[in-house]
Amino acid sequence: MTSTPEAQVQELRRQLQSLLEAAKANERKLDRFDALERRLMAVESMEELVNLLLVDCRHDFQLDAAELWLLDPDGELSRALPALPMARAPRLLDTHGPLRDMFGAVRATRLVGPGHGEAVVAQAFGDDTPMRSAALLPLIRQGLLIGSLHFGSRDPERYDATSGTKFLDRLSAIAAIAIESMLNRERLRRAGMTDGLTGVHNRRYFDHRSLIEFSQAVRHRYPLACLFLDIDHFKAINDGHGHPTGDEVLRQVGGLIQRSLRTGDLAARYGGEEFVVLLPRTDLAGAREVAERIRLMVQDAPFITPDGGTLNATLSAGLAMLQPGAASFAELLNSADQALYEAKRAGRNRTVAAAADISAATAAAS
Template sequence: MNAADPQAKIQALRRQLQSLLDAAKANERKLDRFDALERRLIAVESLEELVKLLLVECRAEFGLDAAELWLLDPDGELQRALPGLPMAPAPQLLAHHGPLRALFGTARTTRLIAPGHDEALLAAAFGAGARMRSAALLPLVRQGLLIGSLHFGSSDAGRYDASSGTKFLDRLAAIAAIAIESMLNRERLRRAGMTDGLTGVHNRRYFDHRSLIEFSQAVRHRYPLACLFLDIDHFKAINDGHGHPVGDEVLRQVGGMILRSLRTGDLAARYGGEEFVVLLPRTDLAGAREVAERIRLMVQAAPFVTPEGGTLSATLSAGLAMLPAGAASFAELLGAADRALYEAKRQGRNRTVAGGAPVS
């Protein structure tokens, strides 16, 4: 036996041991990074912060070439909860389960995609032009339901392959899904505190807060701001003649008509009783008149369905005012719209009055 053989074996064992130690240290560092990420996910304060953490900071922390987040949003709940949309990067909000089923089928486990396998899935997950060579697709599951997916992509063909473990990725997906659900529940509670429970429009408290912001923005950036006061005509007679449940149903349906008439960024609130207020940022007088008349005519034409299945008619009066140049406070705009509404009532109701002049 050659005397060098034992020495060679010892060197080989040392190299093997060092390799194992290096792998252990790498796994320890990976575990530390994942642990820190999980702690941050649990502590996020908003959906925007959560999206940034998953799509920007994860990509930088783990040396990824791409990160995508798909979230199921059939009712537009996430769209409302992310007022900054379009944001960069933005999650992809899905109206139905189809895209998620295309990625995962009936499985609820992480999928690793290596070169030469499932190329169509790579294109679907990142876009045809992304040119990712390997990827991890993480399903986001809560209470047995697939609510979205998180995609990590790499131009390194060896980054993700079938032999790679998915323990860390599975745990990350579970924590991310919990964080998303937590943020949605928090958003639901927040919205409940600023929404009128009967009509679905914002409540007076939220309007008082938001109106000051809109006023400040309009003054600073010198864009027009319109205010509408809307009041259901002879509402007391509806309550007295048909009962308060019918009156509530009329209010609910009018609230829905108002919301359907507005753009993203407009604000509608129930101001009190049968009175609604609408703010239209970046809208001139002609545009504001068009909105007011659209709402008024919708109410005039609607057969209001009562809880018993019957129908009745109602009308609405509208007062319109534009933010005056040099206004010192939002109260000036609100007061002008209120006076215009009073004038509409005085002239016979079921009309829009802007600055004391009826809309023809």
């Protein structure tokens, strides 16, 4: 049946209207992507970047789920991210395995939906977040796959495999640049406050942070403990086994100290073979427990030398508590230093509390 001219005109008008609506929708989509790219390039912290990708993206693009995977084989991000104020945290990967399973050798944006990607979608979001379609964006920098960004929808047609990926490809490139930039900025920041040999904070950072902890403890009237830790007979280790072995002992002791502390505690290399630890909101008994835990871990550890051998080492600990009416943090630090001296004088490989703390504890018990 041949359509009339009027019907043909109506059909053309309908098609034109459909094209106009599609063009407007694409323009709005382009505006949203452009705004997101500008915000990605302007972020100033890793937490802001993660919140932007996992929270703001989900809201702005009306997504049902958003996930970020980041490769972290050296634990660099796992040390930096837990303390950050993030609404959602990324998944940190020890190896490339999950990324290889998702992208294979192609490493291009994948649009997956019903009938051709349920397993991949489940892998991307987990079984407890059922999605019907997803966009999986590889994050690539300098030819290396450093992570992936996943957008999920309960609408099975949201991410059709036949759709174009131009906008998503550009977003993944911008996101990868922003992530690398934030990682480099975090490395520089940590380099300025971290001891290069042991991985704990350096003296400069400790001097800054200790004043903050001191003022907070005085203002809110909570206990603050300080530990001075010194490796026993360290000169003999250097003289008998060489400085590379001494450096290895320092590195391993720094790691043992870090593993013994809670989030919010502070450890720093104070100088040479000395370490200092601050324990906010910790009483004398709790601080002594931490000091003894560190001391025993060092005593029992077989320290691996650069030539593959092992040696034993011990440390002495001086412990002091912030006293009521203290005028400065230096008073607490000096008390811990004097307690360390007493531990050395008494035979080493022991924890000694400052005399004022012992007297206070005795008075409280009587």
